[in-house]
Amino acid sequence: MTDQAFRFPRFFVTAPAPCPYLPGRTERKVFAELKGHDAGEMNEALGRIGFRRSQNVVYRPNCDFCQACVSLRVLAQRFRPSRSQQRLARRNADLEIHACEPWSTDEQWQLLRRYLAHRHPNGGMASMDSGDFADMVEQSPVDTVVVEYREPSVDGRPGKLVGACLTDKLSDGLSMIYSFYDTGPEARAGLGSYIILDHITRAGAAGLPHVYLGYWIEGCDRMNYKTRYQPAEILLSGQWQPMAPPVPEASAERLAHQGGG
Incomplete structure (x- = not known):
């Protein structure tokens, strides 16, 4: 992974799905893959702006008309x-x-x-x-x-x-x-x-x-x-x-x- 790839990772957005916390709402997540020698640095940098890790992916809620989830x-x-x-x-x-x-x-x-x-x-x-x-x-x-x-x-x-x-x-x-x-x-x-x-x-x-x-x-x-x-x-x-x-x-x-x- 180059320095440029670290600074600008590729992000993706999931399809809408029922929210597991707030009835009647839907959730979407934005996520990026963790890989390469600086995966740890990327994980920390994104963690400080509200991302969470799951296996080799970091994600954050990206819901339409809702910002209820707070780090x-x-x-x-x-x-x-x-x-x-x-x-x-x-x-x-x-x-x-x-x-x-x-x-x-x-x-x-x-x-x-x-x-x-x-x-x-x-x-x-x-x-x-x-x-x-x-x-x-x-x-x-x-x-x-x-x-x-x-x-x-x-x-x-x-x-x-x-x-x-x-x-x-x-x-x-x-x-x-x-x-x-x-x-x-x-x-x-x-x-x-x-x-x-x-x-x-x-x-x-x-x-x-x-x-x-x-x-x-x-x-x-x-x-x-x-x-x-x-x-x-x-x-x-x-x-x-x-x-x-x-x-x-x-x-x-x-x-x-x-x-x-």
């Missing part, structure tokens, strides 16, 4: 966990965490299958097979790891895999591409939140300023969890701007009783 990143160096987040971290402090090379395993695949069946049975990934999962993990032209979360080992044997996250390592932070975790009746509560907390902690300890959490949609309940990690920034009109922290439920109730808006 969000946590400021890892300034992050201070809330009391509930501190309790969550203490409850899961016994988990053994390893950043592994991006090679798919059957154990990871089985965990993902259970996660999708419970959380997203009708989602776009529900029809994945083990080959699709291997492609998702292994087809990365950038610096990627699979962060595994396991129950404590016993007699030298690895503990049960209860969570995993496909994560890109960037010069300015960590980008959480996709996380999945145990959701069964015996599962630990709050594993998904703990995985995000751990990534923020890891970025902070490494001196990295950001953890990229993908897209947030105001008013979409499925996205509300991303606002719990403050301070954060959102990308508006091409500029990263401070995100107003959510009003705690108790405070919102007080405002309502007082006639606040």
Whole structure:
């Protein structure tokens, strides 16, 4: 790839499809292929203007008459966990965490299958097979790891895999591409939140300023969890701007009783 090709990658646009987040709307994506020796630089440059990676492609919403999807990143160096987040971290402090090379395993695949069946049975990934999962993990032209979360080992044997996250390592932070975790009746509560907390902690300890959490949609309940990690920034009109922290439920109730808006 020449310097000119890096500066001006070829972009394509998908056909309209039903929006998975906002009923009654359609979505389109603009995307480009990541390839060549400077794929990492291209991934980072486009990531800072709102693109996300999937295998060897970067994409961004490009919907007609809608700009609801907003990129969000946590400021890892300034992050201070809330009391509930501190309790969550203490409850899961016994988990053994390893950043592994991006090679798919059957154990990871089985965990993902259970996660999708419970959380997203009708989602776009529900029809994945083990080959699709291997492609998702292994087809990365950038610096990627699979962060595994396991129950404590016993007699030298690895503990049960209860969570995993496909994560890109960037010069300015960590980008959480996709996380999945145990959701069964015996599962630990709050594993998904703990995985995000751990990534923020890891970025902070490494001196990295950001953890990229993908897209947030105001008013979409499925996205509300991303606002719990403050301070954060959102990308508006091409500029990263401070995100107003959510009003705690108790405070919102007080405002309502007082006639606040």
